[in-house]
Amino acid sequence: MRSTMALAPQDIGSHPARVLLAVVIPILLVLVGGGPFPAATRGRMARAADDDDRATQASGESRLSADEVSAAIERIMRAGPNSDGLDNARNASRELSRAPAAILPELLAAMGTANPVAANWLRQAFEAIAARELSRGSAGLPRDEILAFVRDASRAGRPRRLALRLLRQVDLDVDRPLLADWLDDPEFRRDAIDALMHQADEKLNMRAVEEARSAFERCFEHARHSDQVLAAVDKLRSLGTIVDPIPQLGFVHRWWVVGPFPAPGMSGFSTLYPPQIGGEAFAFDRSRIYTLDDGTALRWKWSESTDRLGEMNLVQALGPVKESVGFAYSEIECAEACAARLACSADDNLSIWLNGESVLAREQWLNGTRLDRFVVPVKLQAGVNRIFVKICQGPQHVNPEVPNNWSFQLRFCDASGKGIRFVCPLSNPDPASNK
Amino acid sequence: MKSTSSIRRIATFLLLSAPLGRAPLVLAENWPEWRGPNRNAVSSESNLPRHWSADSGIRWKVPLAGTGVSSPIVWDERIVVTATDRHSQEELLIACHARDSGRQLWLTRFWGTAVTLHHATKSDMATPTPVTDGKRIFALFGTGDLFCVDMDGQLVWQRSLAEEYGPFENRFGHTSSPILVGNSLIIQCDHYGSSYLLAVDADNGKNVWHQPRPGVWHSWSSPQIIRQADRSTLVVCAAERMEGFDPRDGQLQWIVHGLQRECIPTPVIGHERIYVVSGPRGSSFAVRPGGKGDVTESHVDWRFDRGAPYVPSAILVGDQYYLLDDQGIVTCLDAHHGKQQWRHRIGGSFTASPVSGGGYVYFSDDDGVTTVIEAGRKSYTEVARNTLGAPTYASAAISHGNLYFRTPELLLAIDGSQGKSRADAAP
Numbered sequence: 001m002r003s004t005m006a007l008a009p010q011d012i013g014s015h016p017a018r019v020l021l022a023v024v025i026p027i028l029l030v031l032v033g034g035g036p037f038p039a040a041t042r043g044r045m046a047r048a049a050d051d052d053d054r055a056t057q058a059s060g061e062s063r064l065s066a067d068e069v070s071a072a073i074e075r076i077m078r079a080g081p082n083s084d085g086l087d088n089a090r091n092a093s094r095e096l097s098r099a100p101a102a103i104l105p106e107l108l109a110a111m112g113t114a115n116p117v118a119a120n121w122l123r124q125a126f127e128a129i130a131a132r133e134l135s136r137g138s139a140g141l142p143r144d145e146i147l148a149f150v151r152d153a154s155r156a157g158r159p160r161r162l163a164l165r166l167l168r169q170v171d172l173d174v175d176r177p178l179l180a181d182w183l184d185d186p187e188f189r190r191d192a193i194d195a196l197m198h199q200a201d202e203k204l205n206m207r208a209v210e211e212a213r214s215a216f217e218r219c220f221e222h223a224r225h226s227d228q229v230l231a232a233v234d235k236l237r238s239l240g241t242i243v244d245p246i247p248q249l250g251f252v253h254r255w256w257v258v259g260p261f262p263a264p265g266m267s268g269f270s271t272l273y274p275p276q277i278g279g280e281a282f283a284f285d286r287s288r289i290y291t292l293d294d295g296t297a298l299r300w301k302w303s304e305s306t307d308r309l310g311e312m313n314l315v316q317a318l319g320p321v322k323e324s325v326g327f328a329y330s331e332i333e334c335a336e337a338c339a340a341r342l343a344c345s346a347d348d349n350l351s352i353w354l355n356g357e358s359v360l361a362r363e364q365w366l367n368g369t370r371l372d373r374f375v376v377p378v379k380l381q382a383g384v385n386r387i388f389v390k391i392c393q394g395p396q397h398v399n400p401e402v403p404n405n406w407s408f409q410l411r412f413c414d415a416s417g418k419g420i421r422f423v424c425p426l427s428n429p430d431p432a433s434n435k
Numbered sequence: 436m437k438s439t440s441s442i443r444r445i446a447t448f449l450l451l452s453a454p455l456g457r458a459p460l461v462l463a464e465n466w467p468e469w470r471g472p473n474r475n476a477v478s479s480e481s482n483l484p485r486h487w488s489a490d491s492g493i494r495w496k497v498p499l500a501g502t503g504v505s506s507p508i509v510w511d512e513r514i515v516v517t518a519t520d521r522h523s524q525e526e527l528l529i530a531c532h533a534r535d536s537g538r539q540l541w542l543t544r545f546w547g548t549a550v551t552l553h554h555a556t557k558s559d560m561a562t563p564t565p566v567t568d569g570k571r572i573f574a575l576f577g578t579g580d581l582f583c584v585d586m587d588g589q590l591v592w593q594r595s596l597a598e599e600y601g602p603f604e605n606r607f608g609h610t611s612s613p614i615l616v617g618n619s620l621i622i623q624c625d626h627y628g629s630s631y632l633l634a635v636d637a638d639n640g641k642n643v644w645h646q647p648r649p650g651v652w653h654s655w656s657s658p659q660i661i662r663q664a665d666r667s668t669l670v671v672c673a674a675e676r677m678e679g680f681d682p683r684d685g686q687l688q689w690i691v692h693g694l695q696r697e698c699i700p701t702p703v704i705g706h707e708r709i710y711v712v713s714g715p716r717g718s719s720f721a722v723r724p725g726g727k728g729d730v731t732e733s734h735v736d737w738r739f740d741r742g743a744p745y746v747p748s749a750i751l752v753g754d755q756y757y758l759l760d761d762q763g764i765v766t767c768l769d770a771h772h773g774k775q776q777w778r779h780r781i782g783g784s785f786t787a788s789p790v791s792g793g794g795y796v797y798f799s800d801d802d803g804v805t806t807v808i809e810a811g812r813k814s815y816t817e818v819a820r821n822t823l824g825a826p827t828y829a830s831a832a833i834s835h836g837n838l839y840f841r842t843p844e845l846l847l848a849i850d851g852s853q854g855k856s857r858a859d860a861a862p
Contacts, residue, residue: 158546
């Protein structure tokens, strides 16, 4: 039974002649390309090339010219929605699957396509060639070219990782010397941080505290995944060094909040409330009082998240209510204008205005506040940026055991996930007032 | 291979059914999709294992190439499992193992289009169970990718539904398993984005029909089919409704209102009824299929208001309908009238749906403890409690005299033989 696995032990040929061919063929492939050899040698090379052709045919490989490879890749790239171009893509993938391993770098480059269907057709060819080559002992793999591809951070991440996996099947430690350079790599950052954390732990075990501290500090500085950031924070704290994940990841955690405004059923999202009307979002006035029909007076209250990742708990800030709407306002001050990513989440509905412009509105219930659930590109201006947030709270879940969550989380980061540098000019004017 | 196996199955069938002079016993039956050969989680096989433990009664146990919550499917000599990598969930795997040894025969890897949120343990990008017709394997992943491979793992066609219709948006991940109806593969995609039903040609993946479902909230239930000679009906449970569609064109035929907002279990078919679990703390229904438009008042035979599960699907075995809630309380109803016959707390937390065969019902909890009871009894009759020694969130498969479990790390075949506990015949 055939394998499409990159490493398929059951496919490994055991006949000595096959093993011999696996060694000889790659050498011959180099030789037939010409080079500084005398005529007699070239004669032997020609005979060897004939042998190689026969060996190639016997192995199920087929030679494709560079143009044929490019044409096959192009046919795959035209695979579209609704199985458009299916026959062409499938046939081209199978043609490429029979090509020599020399085409692997070209396949890797092509797999950077944004067309997910094409990428998978190309990958099938890549995996088939790789499995075949590994079964022969891997001598024919263009390792240097593949390694260069892995190291090229400008390439797409998935094919880089695929290439690395192939190389690791030949040499398990191939990436060990590379990890130290990958702390800011868009694809391998997480791997590099894991390795550095491991090294730091080893230093700690050896009581090399300052070396460990330095390594953990590097982890904290370079990590972008919240679990790794928090792990570094904890390690450093255990060594007496306090670092703050809030600015590192760009959370906004100081807010003025007001509510709860009544929102029967699930009506809050589409209902306009006084803080939304008359330009309130753009000219925040914390002295404003909103009087409800029952006479309740709602005032803006200062609230500061105590969560390590800046999650604002509105049940604590505004009350354990259901079928309600709350609003939050904050400001951040940037030294210069920049493009940023607004990453946010809420339980339940979430609407956000930045400098008076609506940048996100999601009517989703029973969400759970999950880090970076929504990410939208925004532009931050130099100076003060105003953030206005509306968070709806739905009815109690039908299961009374489901907790009555009402919260949101919001941060500004760059493409890597690092927090945008800003300061929050707001502060609690009367610390005693919220007690 | 298939024809030889088929002949063997038929021979076995005849040998066993002749001397008994009663309902034929089947030794070898495939388990080709979510909840088995008739999508009801009931196997026709007999002589199934009753007792096993972490170190006995296990025919083989092999590591899986990735993690996942989908159920294994079985066709002749092959067991197929979908999986994903543990961390990024961008890698999508279809693995084929030998049924007799567990040896991995092939593994095909793909990239997913758009990874979504998912549950910490009960779901991931490899939660929908694949389906096979014995010639091809169809696998849907939570990333919004649909693949068809042949029985040797070669890619036949693929669709990126996330690219074409928008990423799946689902906080617990997409769990609905596709169904094969004739030569159409039908997918239910109810999510925060634009929900739809989709039927694609099993030969090439092209759309047969695409039915948008504006305003339909997300659900996790899998579609079901009522196969009739003159006309089949596609049954879809969703938020606050169950609907019947014509599987040929996706046109709505009837609707039943009154389900809960969150719908996960898959309905089952039997006694000319559809048995529906409404959702947590909701009602369970028995509905006669047919009619036009809103048939809530006219076609609901009975309702039962206790014991409804949130995640596990219910099971119909003979004249009894078993509800297993997530906290391990089993409620057994008379399937014809919806009257409670007994109720028993097994205990534990449950995600996997129960399966049945050989006169037993198997309830597997999250800790890997499977409680075996006798089916058809007027009271709770426990046969065994078997500890697998590994968490179990995926529903089991039954085939060729074995139970097949998939844990986050392992694929296991349970034959009970080492435990000297194999049932000799159906009770």
